[in-house]
Amino acid sequence: MPAETTQARLLIVEDDQRMRTFLAGELNCEGYGVSEAEDGQGALMHLRDGSTDLVILDWTLPDFSGVEICRRLRSSGDITPVLMLTCHDDVRDRVEALDSGADDYILKPFSIEELLARIRAHLRRTAYWQGAVNADEISYGDLSVNTATREVLRAKAAISLSVREYDLLLCLLRRAGRVVEREDILREVWGENHFGDENLLGVYIRYLRRKLEPDGLPTLIQTVRGVGFMLREGEPRP
Template sequence: MIDATEPKAQVLVVDDDPRLRALLCGELGVEGYGVSEAVDGQSALIHLRAAPTDLILLDWTLPDFSGVEICRRMRSSGVFTPILMLTGRDEVRDRVEALDSGADDFLLKPFSIEELLARVRAQLRRAGYAQAAANRDRLELADLSVILSTRDVSRGGRPIQLSVREYDLLVCLLRRCNSVVDRESILREVWGENHFGDDNLLDVYIRYLRKKIEASGQPTLIQTVRGVGFMLREGETRS
């Protein structure tokens, strides 16, 4: 069991079987983990945008997307949280497909709770959870700081009030600071997989965000990469 003095590792259980989901959440909770749950892939993706997660237990068969497709979407959008795939598929080609899609481990149903917990511990060790736990609640670039658990945003110690969408957009870029994030990935992550609105909406919210986090006399933070997307990186001082 986890030492109560240490921060809890946060585990997301993604499974549409209510009985199995309740069993897994209960056992993980007893072991001292913080547990969240999702019934399908869309709910899982939304949760990952909103809350820090250290490990994902992901069922292969879901009502909307397969576990393999969810893995691919997470990895392509820059989410590298460890994934333990749960499945009844026992063919070698299935295991290869799961691992190639981005899963870190593969557990065949039915499984024992003891083995599942051992694999959970192994994945957290491998991901360096103990070292990362103290820092995973804070995202920073230069003098810009975001505390995920409280959604507090500040720059140079000055609190900044953001709307829900502005906050999600900032976190999306901040998680990949110094890297270009393409427009499609931003729209998918911030507005959802089924967003079919005006693409100019992103530019509108980028302007809103710039006004709030880039005051006169401060270095710019949001850089436009024309024809591709945006990147969070410290730039020249605004006049």
């Protein structure tokens, strides 16, 4: 049994009992602690105690949609990783899921091996950052990140980031002033065995720009066409 799974606590939010039972059985066999909820209200109540390490969330539920649950979680400051299960394959639906605060999504029908791989990848990243003990501040210009508290500030204003956004920012911040190739970013932030659409990197870059580059402040994330991205101050947006 992989060591990183022994203490991880997962919440399955799925109204289809057969699917919920199947997932719970597979995850229990992998060594995870599993809780279940059949609707959005039950999920939100369960998540209040802060004991969940990752949520497997179905898009379609009898009361709230998975998108609405994500929005409620993020608006309350909850950064628990959310992996959304969906039948929606349209790009607009993917963007809606990610904009709502989902960290990843997987299309139905899916292979259990792919689901398990994505869960492991998210838990490794979360465990790494939660286990960080170096409280040194990493900064660039008026941007600063405290790796112990995960506090992000720009011009002394606090910025709330999802787990994936935070990982992406650190990847660029630790190489400020240097070009980071797309493949290196995907490998570091999404993991060696990333199965998703590479266009998601562009989506998350837009998320970061929206949060880090308010009107009047210099831009921070620059695109190097055909290569990747770099963190470097530019001109304020018009």
